[in-house]
Amino acid sequence: MQHVAAALDRLSELAAAPTVSRLAAAFEAAGHELALVGGPVRDAFLGRPVNDLDFTTDATPDEILAIVKPIAEAHWDIGRQFGTIGAKIAGETVEITTYRADTYDGDSRKPEVVFGDTLEGDLTRRDFTVNALALRLPKLELVDPSGGIEDLVAQVLRTPAAAEQSFGDDPLRMLRAARFAAQLGFEVDPETVAAMSALAPEIDRISAERVRDELSKLLTTSAPVRGIRMLVDTGLADRVLPEVPALRLERDEHHRHKDVYEHSLRVLEQAIEYEVSRGVLESPDLVVRLAALLHDIGKPATRRYEAGGAVTFYHHDVVGAKLAKKRLRALRFDNDTVDAVARVIELHLRFFGYTEGAWTDSAVRRYVRDAGDQLERLHILSRADVTTRNKRKADMLAFAYDDLEERIAVLAAEEELAAVRPELDGAEIMAALGIAPGPVVGQAYKFMLDVRLDEGPIGPDAARERLLEWWAAREA
Template identity: 55%
Template sequence: MSEASAHHAADRRELTAAQRNAVAELLRVSPVADELGRRFVRAGHELHLVGGSVRDALLGRLGDDLDFCTDAHPDETLRIIKGWAESIWETGREFGTIGAQRDGLRLEITTFRAESYDQVSRNPVVVYGTSLDEDLKRRDFTINAMAVSLPDHRFTDPHGGLDDLSAKVIRTPSTPGESFGDDPLRMLRAARFAAQLRFAVHPDVHLAMTEMAADLDRITAERIRDEFTKLLCGADPITGLRLLVDTGLAERFLPELTGLKLEIDEHAQHKDVYEHTLTVVENAVSYEEEGCDFILRMAALLHDAGKPATKAVGSDGRVSFHHHEVVGARLTKARMKAMRYPKDVTAQVTALVALHLRFYGYGRGEWTDSAVRRYVADAGDLLPRLHKLTRSDCTTRNRRKAAQLAADYDALEDRIARIAAEEDLARVRPDLDGNAIMELLGVPPGPVVGRAWKHLKEQRLEHGPLDRDAAEAELLRWARAEGILG
């Protein structure tokens, strides 16, 4: 062995020892885990901290959720923790999992598994295993296939997860084909971990993801949605998104993303929509104040989803995407519905996609105060996100143009603030409410009141607040013109 190789090997041994000591120290300052381990041992059973908990402990980011595995079956686990746990839940019992809470920690204790799949069903069939090694082998990735036994803190790593963690690589305990054949969702989880941990997938894993992408069709929309949401909310969503596109996984559940890779030729050049979109997502992340804003990130991802369907080449060779925001909003709504996102989340993302182009043209000085009011009214509670999305959408490399767009939007925000100081823009409503309309017109509740209310709101947006006399005069004028009053 060369001197350099020996030095590298020594560094790896020191790193491994340091990481193992970190796990032991984290467990030492968390007496709940050791206390629980002693209870299982006294009852004649094993208990091991496992999976993501060990991985996160090694990364120095262990949270309040701890995952354990044991040879005890759920009924036995319940007997062991009864009277000790502050609360217990059995929602995962059919999968061998019992949940508990103690001293502010959420604990999930799962019986050793040896899951089997029929290659057709969309959910695993749980078969209890008999050993820790068997349990670790069935886990998705080597970095999640490590365990710390309790209470003695013995470290078990049969698949080289510690080395992979040090190398920042995602690899499977068994062959990728076997692992993904068992549960195709693991392909999406590989991309998710790449985004969350900033890790690279092993070439063999990448190849299997590409060859087996169609197997993702066996998975329910809800499970795909949950994994994709975690991916998009990762520390590095761009890496995860590129993996989805490069392996063909995106085509199985989010074809709009792959569709952004429009052909660019020398005669009809335009901005690379796919690369532009990834940059917009990256920009949107930088505007977040704390935590992941999924609605903003998803709107950034799909804001140009309508471009492929609206691409046109003019006689001068220039490419246009007229009304792509309208088409994009429709596609966004349909895709998020197919992925089973909640209606309120879908509505917010769709609205942002529909509004993301509204700002362009402001710099030409064409906007009146009424246009600003409409911009604010249409955005509603989404206005802060719309500000961020619009700024994120500026990806031009032309510094002068970028500076001008930024200055224009600064001016718009200043103008919104000025008008808001004079009017309650967040709650633009007619100057007369429904009761006043019915009393003044002498009509009962019904369509006429709604039409009158809408007309007065339009007047409010166009001209700003009206005093009581002016509002009543406008209502009467409208009612006569509509034939409601003689």
């Protein structure tokens, strides 16, 4: 970690920036306290970029609005019920929150917001000591009531209050512990881990939307596996993502199949490496990471022991896609994300047929067509799914996929694969057959698409002849 003095220098520079200094002056003139709080202060000590500016104050939401309106280019009060006002000042977005003391009543899925009256009280109700740091403005006084700086130095996560009390007030903090462990690379204090295990059932009080958001934040860190292991080891994953701990299939005495759980975590790590190195997708890509983590969740339900001792998981791709849809919908993911993840999982085994024999151009076209706009994600998962320690086998699979991608590129250049359609559209089909709109048009369209995929471009005249032949055979 950078020296404390260097961190204080960075905080001083931050306080002198137009947005912060303008806010500090406005609140001081109005007779109210203001402090930069949480992540920005923590990240200054860690030498990390400061991206979000969060402030806390003794002013009420109405008073905050009155103070920021004259100096803001824009402001909004969408978080007013939680004491938070947002604003854009000197080109930067900020959030300013009244001192708080959130608690749960034991049954509600949302916190009951109680406004506090001191900065120290606000800090001690926060999730972890490393986030319970503040810089009073404009006097630049560092406030650390719970030893957060010492924990930053030790790279340890613990709660300001007793972990049982903190997690009882807001069970989502247990998921946040896993996320920050992954994001910061910190260890979680043993007493805090023990409380997570003991209170894991309390996460059921939290709304699916809040759980979804926290899991998404965890998965989009640079090294999410650390956090996922913590969720599984503490029993939290059994409550929020039970398909993942279910991957820990009991190994038979002959070790006839690999550890699916460890394999899935390795696939996730490799998918992130490919996501970054290929540079085609905007990283982090949540769909890639969800698909990598969940790609084998159909295996527990499809495991079979065959004669001779072989273990099979027939159709685990299709079963896994259905299970992923069900779980992601329960977590209130949007339909586009759900459909994309399920599609990539459903197709993730398709490539392995390529290594068993040369694919025709038709098979390559169908691979591209079936993947649609998920092709790049399918490329990443297919490559990441190779975790064998057999270097010869791994090289063979890598060379095979290189070859497949090269063939896709060649065919795409020749035939515009991304927009493959029959050479006759619906209107031309109806005109050629002399029929009106109806189900038969759809059947004819599918036939013409199969011709296009199987044979490539053959020209509209030849396509019309093939259509008439199909029609005549159908009518016979």
